[in-house]
Amino acid sequence: MAETWAILGRAIHAPAAVETLPRALIIITGDGKIGTVDPSVSPQDTRLRAFRSAGRLIELAEDQVLLPGLVDLHVHAPQFPQLGTALDRPLAEWLQTHTFPLERRYADLAFAESVYQRLVDTLLAHGTTTALYFSTIHLPATQRLAEICLARGQRALVGRVAMDHLEQCPDDYRDASAETAIADTRALIDFIRAMPGNDAGLVRPAVTPRFVPACTDELLAGLGALAREAGCHVQTHCSESDWAHHHVKARCGCSDAEALDRAGLLGRRSVLAHANFIGPADAARIRLRGAAVAHCPLSNIYFAGAVFPLRVMLAEGLRIGLGSDIAGGASASLFEAARQAVACSRMLESGTNPALPAARRGVPGSRVDFRTAFRLATAGGGEARDLPIGLFRPGYAFDAVMLQSGLPDGQVVFAPEDEGETVLERIVMGGGRGDIAAVWVAGRLVRARGG
Amino acid sequence: MAETWAILGRAIHAPAAVETLPRALIIITGDGKIGTVDPSVSPQDTRLRAFRSAGRLIELAEDQVLLPGLVDLHVHAPQFPQLGTALDRPLAEWLQTHTFPLERRYADLAFAESVYQRLVDTLLAHGTTTALYFSTIHLPATQRLAEICLARGQRALVGRVAMDHLEQCPDDYRDASAETAIADTRALIDFIRAMPGNDAGLVRPAVTPRFVPACTDELLAGLGALAREAGCHVQTHCSESDWAHHHVKARCGCSDAEALDRAGLLGRRSVLAHANFIGPADAARIRLRGAAVAHCPLSNIYFAGAVFPLRVMLAEGLRIGLGSDIAGGASASLFEAARQAVACSRMLESGTNPALPAARRGVPGSRVDFRTAFRLATAGGGEARDLPIGLFRPGYAFDAVMLQSGLPDGQVVFAPEDEGETVLERIVMGGGRGDIAAVWVAGRLVRARGG
Structure with a gap:
C-alpha cells in the first residue's frame, strides 16, 4: 500500500450547494481514499511541516484549483x-x-485496442476520472477495454452491449440469441471481477442491454435476472427520442421505464441514459427503484x-448525472456537456x-445554472453511480482534477479577485x-501536464 | 513589400457550398493577398520546385488542413x-x-492596455483573424486597442461606444452629450486612418452606437451623418431581446431596424448584432440597405x-456572419459559436x-448544419464585413488558420479515410x-504553435 500524502490549496466541490474550501488540506491515505479534509488550514499547522519535510505535500499555487474528478455516465467507447x-x-x-458498421469492426481486437487506449487517455486528459462505457457485442474487445481502464487507472463501469432483436439490429451486428448474449455478459462480469490488480473494484462490470427496441423480452428478462444474481450495475437507454418512446409503447404497451422495471433492470445500480420523454409516473417509478439518469445534453440536440x-x-428527487454520450455527443469534455446542460x-x-x-x-422554471451543472458532473455522477466519489469528504475516493489559470492552450483565466x-x-x-494540469484517480496521479 | 511565397496542402473553404481543395497551391503576393489558387497541383508542377528551392513554400502534412481565418463580427473588448x-x-x-462598472475602468489606460493585448493575442490563438470590436466610451483606450490590433497583425474594425441616454446609461458611465460622443467618434476615425503602418487599412474605424435604447435621437442622427460623411463602417445591436425590441417600439414607434435606418445607420457597411426579433419588414429593409447581421448564438442563450x-x-437573402459576443458569450472560440449556431x-x-x-x-425547416455554420464563420463574415476575406480566391487577403490532427491539447483527430x-x-x-497550429493575417504569420 502506498504512503499517505496530502494536497493543499483552493478546492471546490458541491455536497449540496457549491462549497469552496479556501485553503484545504486533504490527506489521502494509502488506499487512495480521503482520510481528512480541513477546509481552511493555518500556515502554522504542524501537519503541513510534517508532510512537506517528508516530500509528500502537493501545494497548489494561487492560479490553481482542485475539483472532484468528472464522472461521465454515458460513453459509447467504440464510437470514439x-x-x-x-x-x-x-x-x-x-x-x-455509420455507427453499426463501425461497431462491427471491434471483432478486430487490434483495432479495438488502439481505439480504446486513445479513448481512455483522452477522457483522462479531459478530467474524466470515472466513465461508464458501453462497448460492442464483442467479448474480447470489451475485456480489453476493461484491462485498459485498469492499466491506465481510470475508474470505470464497462458493459458488453446486448442486442438480439431481429428487426431492430442488423444481420451482421447482433447477438446470435438471448442465450449467447446473457452468457457473454456473464463471462464479462466474471472476467472483470477477476482481473489481477482489480481487488479494489476500480473497474466494474455493467449489464448493458442496448435499449428496449434492440432487445427481445427474453433477453431483457435474462439480463435482469443476471444483474440481480451478480449484484452488478445496469446501464441502458431510456425514452431518448419520440421514436424510441413510441416504439416501446407500441411493442410493450408501456413506457421504457416500466418495461425495464418489469424485466428487473430498474434498481439502485441502474443508470438510464437520456430519459427525455419520461412522464410523472416514470419519474416516480425511477425514484422508487433508486435508479439514476444520465443527462446527455450534447447528443440530445x-x-x-x-x-x-x-x-x-x-x-x-431523481439522482442525475451527466453523460457525454460519445459519439452522439461531439465532445469528450464533460465541461462542454455541463455548459450545454445549462x-x-x-x-x-x-x-x-x-x-x-x-x-x-x-416552460418557466426550467433553468439550471453552472452550480447545478457542476454538481451533476461530480457529486451527482457519484450518487448515480452509487459510489463514494465526486466529493472531498473523508471516506470518499481521492479522484480529482487540478485546473490552472492561463495555461498556453487553456481557455480559462481567473482574476485575482475571483471568489470560488x-x-x-x-x-x-x-x-x-x-485548462487541466493534473488528474488523480484513487489517489494515483494518472495524468500530468507534460507527462 | 515582402516576397511572394506559397503554401501547399489540403484546404477547405465555402464559396457557396463547402469546397475541398485536395492539394491546393496558394500563392501569396507581397501585399499579403492571394495571387493564385490551384486546387489540385501536380507534384511535378515546376512552381513547387521554384518555391521550394527558394525556401518559400510551406508544405502541409497529411494531418494538417488550411481554413480561411475566422471572422468574429461582434466582440465587446472591455468585457473580456x-x-x-x-x-x-x-x-x-x-x-x-457587472458590465458597466467594468467598462468604466477603461479610463485607466494601463488597465486597458493589459486587457486588450491579452484579448487580441487570445483571439488570434483561437484563429480569429478579423474581429469587430466594441470598446468603451474612452477615446484613449480605444485608440490603444486599434494600435494593438495593428501591432499584433489582427484585421479589425474598432469602434468607440457611443451612449448618451440619461435614463438608460449610468451617470458615471455615459457620454457627456451627443456632441462630445460624435466628436470623439470622429477623432477615433481620424486617428485610426492615420496610424503609421495602417496604409492598407488592416485596422478600420466603426461608428458604434451601443444600441438604440442607450442613444438619444440626436446622437443616432449625428452618428448616421458622420458614418456617411466619413464613409466608414457602423456596428450596433438590433432587436436582441424582447425587452430591447419592445422598448424601441415604445420609444420610437418602430422597430430597431427602422429606427437605425431613419438615423442613416443602416447601410452596406453596417453590422447588426443579434437581430433575433426582426420581422419580415425588418428583414426586407436590412436586405434593401445591404446591411449584415452578426448572429451570436452563445450569448442569445x-x-x-x-x-x-x-x-x-x-x-x-440577408448577409450573415457569426459573433462570439464576448462576454455575453462565454467563449472566445468562433468554432464554439459555430457549433452553437448549429x-x-x-x-x-x-x-x-x-x-x-x-x-x-x-419550427420545421429551421436547422442548419456544420457547412452553413462554417460558411458564416468565414466567407459569411467577409461578406458581412464587405471585404475580400474568408475565401481562398485570387484577390482575397491571405487570412488563414492551419489546424492539425491529434495535437497534445487538441480535441480533433482526423481519420486517414476522412474526406474534406x-x-x-x-x-x-x-x-x-x-487544434490550431498556425494563423496568418494578410500573408503574415501572426501565431504559430510554440511561438
Missing part, C-alpha cells in the same frame, strides 16, 4: 472514431450507416428532439421561437482539456 | 475580463452590476430568450418541450484553440 461526424443525419441513418426537463426531475435548460425555459410572445414560448464560485463559473462556462 | 461569469443574471443586472431564425433569414438551429426546429407532441414543438467535409465537420463540431 466517429466523434463529431454525421450528426446531421437522422438517428436511424446514423446508426445503420441532435437525436432527442426535445430537452430533458432537468430541473423538474431534480425536484422530483444552455439547454435555458432554452427549455425561454423557448426558442421568436415569433411567439415570450409568455407562450417556453466565480472561478468555478469560469471553468464550467469555458473550461476544457487545455 | 468577465468572460464566463454572471451569465445567470438577468441582462439589466448583468449590465448595471442567456440574454435573448429566443433563437435567431438563421435559416429563414439566409433564405431571405445546436440552436436544431432546437428551434425541434422545439424543446418534451411535454408537447413533436408536431407542435418546434468530414474533416471540416470534426473541426466545427469539436475543434478549438488547441
